[in-house]
Amino acid sequence: MNDVAAALAARTAQDYKSSYKPIWCPGCGDYSVLSATTKALAKLGLSPEEVVVVSGIGCSSRIPAYTRCYGFHGVHGRSLAAATGLKVARPDLTVLVASGDGDGYSIGGNHFLHACRRNVDLTYVVMDNHVYGMTKGQPSPTTEPDWDSRLAPGGTGLRVFHPLVIALAAGAGFIARGFSGDPNGCAELLAQAIDHRGFSFVEILSPCVTFRPEQREWKERVRPAPVAATSDPARAARRLMTDDGFNLGVLYVADRPTAQAGARAATAAPDDLVREFER
Amino acid sequence: MTPPERRDTEARANPEAAVGVDAVGATATPASLAELLTLAVHMERDAAARYAELADAMETHNNREVTELFRRMSVIELGHAQALLSEMGWSDAPQPGHAAAAESPEAPPVDALHYLMQPYHALELALEFEVRAERFFDRLAGVARSPELREAALALRDEERAHVELIRSWMERVERPLPNWSDDPDPPRYTE
Numbered sequence: 505m506n507d508v509a510a511a512l513a514a515r516t517a518q519d520y521k522s523s524y525k526p527i528w529c530p531g532c533g534d535y536s537v538l539s540a541t542t543k544a545l546a547k548l549g550l551s552p553e554e555v556v557v558v559s560g561i562g563c564s565s566r567i568p569a570y571t572r573c574y575g576f577h578g579v580h581g582r583s584l585a586a587a588t589g590l591k592v593a594r595p596d597l598t599v600l601v602a603s604g605d606g607d608g609y610s611i612g613g614n615h616f617l618h619a620c621r622r623n624v625d626l627t628y629v630v631m632d633n634h635v636y637g638m639t640k641g642q643p644s645p646t647t648e649p650d651w652d653s654r655l656a657p658g659g660t661g662l663r664v665f666h667p668l669v670i671a672l673a674a675g676a677g678f679i680a681r682g683f684s685g686d687p688n689g690c691a692e693l694l695a696q697a698i699d700h701r702g703f704s705f706v707e708i709l710s711p712c713v714t715f716r717p718e719q720r721e722w723k724e725r726v727r728p729a730p731v732a733a734t735s736d737p738a739r740a741a742r743r744l745m746t747d748d749g750f751n752l753g754v755l756y757v758a759d760r761p762t763a764q765a766g767a768r769a770a771t772a773a774p775d776d777l778v779r780e781f782e783r
Numbered sequence: 784m785t786p787p788e789r790r791d792t793e794a795r796a797n798p799e800a801a802v803g804v805d806a807v808g809a810t811a812t813p814a815s816l817a818e819l820l821t822l823a824v825h826m827e828r829d830a831a832a833r834y835a836e837l838a839d840a841m842e843t844h845n846n847r848e849v850t851e852l853f854r855r856m857s858v859i860e861l862g863h864a865q866a867l868l869s870e871m872g873w874s875d876a877p878q879p880g881h882a883a884a885a886e887s888p889e890a891p892p893v894d895a896l897h898y899l900m901q902p903y904h905a906l907e908l909a910l911e912f913e914v915r916a917e918r919f920f921d922r923l924a925g926v927a928r929s930p931e932l933r934e935a936a937l938a939l940r941d942e943e944r945a946h947v948e949l950i951r952s953w954m955e956r957v958e959r960p961l962p963n964w965s966d967d968p969d970p971p972r973y974t975e
Contacts, residue, residue: 514875517832518832525839525842525843526839526840526843527843528840529844529898529971530837530840530841530844530846530896530897530898530900531840531893531894531895531896531897532893532894533893533894535836535840535893536893539832539836684893684894685892685893685894686886687886687893688885688886711894713894714971720894723892723894
């Protein structure tokens with residue numbers, strides 16, 4: 505390796521940060537997720553122009569603007585749809601998708617299922633704070649049923665959404681959980697997720713200090729998962745179903761064929777189809 | 784912002800975590816001077832990056848005094864890293880090993896911020912993490928594999944101790960916050 509190549513290879517996290525300063529609330533976990541993302545990209549030595557960060561709407565979805573990678577800040581809940589199209593059209597790019605629990609599990613819930621099922625080579629990072637923060641604190645799909653607030657007095661009483669279990673059932677091949685209070689741990693998870701061939705899903709517990717200040721206590725509850733990741737879906741299902749939501753690490757990894765553009769390309773040209781229709 | 788008294792309680796309740804001992808488990812204890820200095824450089828750089836992030840967050844929220852303080856801390860930490868590099872005659876530090884993958888004991892957590900925090904709080908935070916760094920190197924000295932490493936770890940500890948004293952002296956010069964410092968007549972969380 506010559507000197508120039510060596511210099512290019514030795515990228516630092518700072519090389520992936522844009523000049524825009526995040527406007528998240530001071531103390532927000534999303535700062536650490538940004539830091540972890542840039543550290544992971546530096547660790548993998550990817551060029552910023554080889555990476556695209558796609559997002560939907562919400563606090564967490566602001567992340568593309570804070571990186572020097574290509575970015576697409578899209579429509580609410582549709583980040584995975586946009587990212588899937590992009591990856592299929594440009595398989596040479598590394599595509600990261602950023603979302604929150606509202607954007608990803610409610611508005612974008614259906615896309616989540618099918619992204620797991622299709623297994624397109626994307627890395628999906630969901631910053632989960634169990635609340636819609638940007639719109640002032642409404643309960644989200646992962647909000648506890650008894651979380652009391654003026655917007656949901658006495659709590660919603662609704663069963664919470666279990667994203668990791670659903671990802672497994674829908675076919676995701678890489679499932680992990682991180683905690684924003686451990687940015688270096690998150691960076692390691694993200695690097696592994698990006699390296700994984702196929703759809704990788706990383707849920708990051710990212711406290712909302714404004715609307716859920718009690719989530720500062722999460723740092724007392726999280727712990728490394730007591731067992732190594734499994735590739736057995738039945739075992740993973742048992743673990744994830746009984747998981748209290750605070751086990752960290754890679755929890756499930758399996759090899760599945762990825763969806764590839766052109767694998768089953770249409771045999772008719774668009775003009776032929778139009779002519780057939782006009783007949 | 785986590786009330787300072789609670790953070791102190793946490794540190795007392797979990798002194799191992801407070802000194803970052805997880806980062807220097809038996810298998811990760813530096814085996815050479817180069818490894819020790821690599822760990823120290825990356826610790827300082829991580830702390831510098833973290834202070835810069837904290838400064839950015841406070842700048843966005845127009846808390847200028849605290850922004851300036853965190854920026855200064857970032858520059859100071861970066862200066863320490865540079866001094867260590869010069870000492871070793873390195874243009875850059877080698878990639879960190881396993882030990883440096885843990886959080887730097889010198890880097891305050893992002894969730895320690897409050898948008899209304901005052902310079903005293905910022906210094907209190909910096910003090911807490913300089914104390915952790917001091918304890919970290921003290922502990923490293925205790926498990927050092929050779930007299931040379933022990934001496935180097937003790938020198939790093941003394942350096943951190945000097946920072947602790949410096950921050951304490953700064954704290955004497957800034958105003959102590961009033962008990963109601965976090966009261967906001969127009970809070971962002973209007974639903975409560």
